[in-house]
Amino acid sequence: APKIRKMLSSGVCTSKVQLPGKVAIVTGANTGIGKETAKDLAQRGARVYLACRDVEKGELVANEIQATTGNNQVLVRKLDLADTKSIRAFAKDFLAEEKHLHILINNAGVMMCPYSKTADGFEMHIGVNHLGHFLLTHLLLGKLRDSAPSRVVNVSSLAHHLGRIHFHNLQGEKFYSAGLAYCHSKLANILFTQELARRLKGSGVTTYSVHPGTVDSDLIRHSSLMRWMWQLFFLFIKTPQQGAQTSLYCALTEGIESLSGSHFSDCHLAWVSSQGRNETIARRLWDVSCDLLGLPMDW
Numbered sequence: 555a556p557k558i559r560k561m562l563s564s565g566v567c568t569s570k571v572q573l574p575g576k577v578a579i580v581t582g583a584n585t586g587i588g589k590e591t592a593k594d595l596a597q598r599g600a601r602v603y604l605a606c607r608d609v610e611k612g613e614l615v616a617n618e619i620q621a622t623t624g625n626n627q628v629l630v631r632k633l634d635l636a637d638t639k640s641i642r643a644f645a646k647d648f649l650a651e652e653k654h655l656h657i658l659i660n661n662a663g664v665m666m667c668p669y670s671k672t673a674d675g676f677e678m679h680i681g682v683n684h685l686g687h688f689l690l691t692h693l694l695l696g697k698l699r700d701s702a703p704s705r706v707v708n709v710s711s712l713a714h715h716l717g718r719i720h721f722h723n724l725q726g727e728k729f730y731s732a733g734l735a736y737c738h739s740k741l742a743n744i745l746f747t748q749e750l751a752r753r754l755k756g757s758g759v760t761t762y763s764v765h766p767g768t769v770d771s772d773l774i775r776h777s778s779l780m781r782w783m784w785q786l787f788f789l790f791i792k793t794p795q796q797g798a799q800t801s802l803y804c805a806l807t808e809g810i811e812s813l814s815g816s817h818f819s820d821c822h823l824a825w826v827s828s829q830g831r832n833e834t835i836a837r838r839l840w841d842v843s844c845d846l847l848g849l850p851m852d853w
């Protein structure tokens with residue numbers, strides 16, 4: 555099965571780029587796609603911060619990555635994207651301890667979890683997947699600008715095609731479906747990427763959104779239907795290492811800077827839904843996100 559999976563997975567990042575002296579952050583790096591992304595960046599010599607909710611699990615993974623790559627610059631820091639205090643504390647400590655940030659991979663995510671709220675009262679999918687990463691990027695942007703050329707990769711999903719940004723129901727106030735809440739948040743990742751690219755034009759900081767493929771990971775833990783479908787189609791499902799390739803492609807490949815704001819899948823440009831290409835919605839989502847997080851709108 556692994557051989558067949560390999561054949562079916564066309565997207566492979568073939569970049570030979572090495573990263574000595576470069577600094578990267580990967581959110582949700584203690585499992586799945588994030589762990590494999592962090593491992594590859596460490597293999598290339600970067601100092602990699604594993605930004606994890608569970609520091610103990612993160613330390614185990616950091617030890618494993620250090621042992622397999624021989625890179626001891628793999629560090630774990632606490633980050634709970636469901637709590638803006640934790641996000642601010644992570645950013646404050648990082649900014650104090652590091653001079654540079656070259657690669658930010660906004661990878662962490664929750665999918666189809668039962669209705670719940672973040673510490674700040676945001677619905678969990680939009681709160682963690684979109685608002686948490688929006689705030690994190692905001693807080694780290696100065697460092698990214700100072701370290702340019704630098705990149706922000708937002709891990710979205712093909713599921714964004716089913717997403718809609720309903721501004722009157724952004725937090726599931728009027729109606730809620732866990733499956734759709736995930737799709738909406740992944741659409742928000744794409745709109746954020748595009749608006750960020752527009753605002754960062756000429757700064758040397760570029761940004762990309764990614765669909766990693768359908769990947770065997772813990773993400774589907776909340777849905778027995780998804781687990782059943784994953785088993786049925788297991789030959790078509792990527793390993794986490796294969797799932798990391800498009801994030802790596804966007805973080806590393808030279809010469810894609812003019813494609814800042816674009817969406818990628820299988821290491822190629824990918825189609826985005828019509829809502830995902832709507833500049834008016836992207837601008838309004840930016841403003842609403844700033845409002846919810848108490849941020850200035852012109853960052």
Ligand SMILES: NC(=O)c1ccc[n+]([C@@H]2O[C@H](COP(=O)([O-])OP(=O)(O)OC[C@H]3O[C@@H](n4cnc5c(N)ncnc54)[C@H](O)[C@@H]3O)[C@@H](O)[C@H]2O)c1
Pocket residue numbers: 581582583584585586587588605606607633634635636637661662663664665682709710711712765766767768769770771772773774
């Ligand atoms: N697996 C797939 O088929 C698939 C498909 C499309 C998109 N994606 C996206 O890929 C990304 C990675 O998912 P994965 O498949 O590796 O799943 P995963 O569940 O293995 O990884 C998600 C990571 O996010 C972390 N996380 C969750 N809530 C967090 C919080 N509040 N604060 C900090 N970290 C938190 C988890 O601890 C975990 O490390 C997600 O953004 C997901 O939406 C996955």
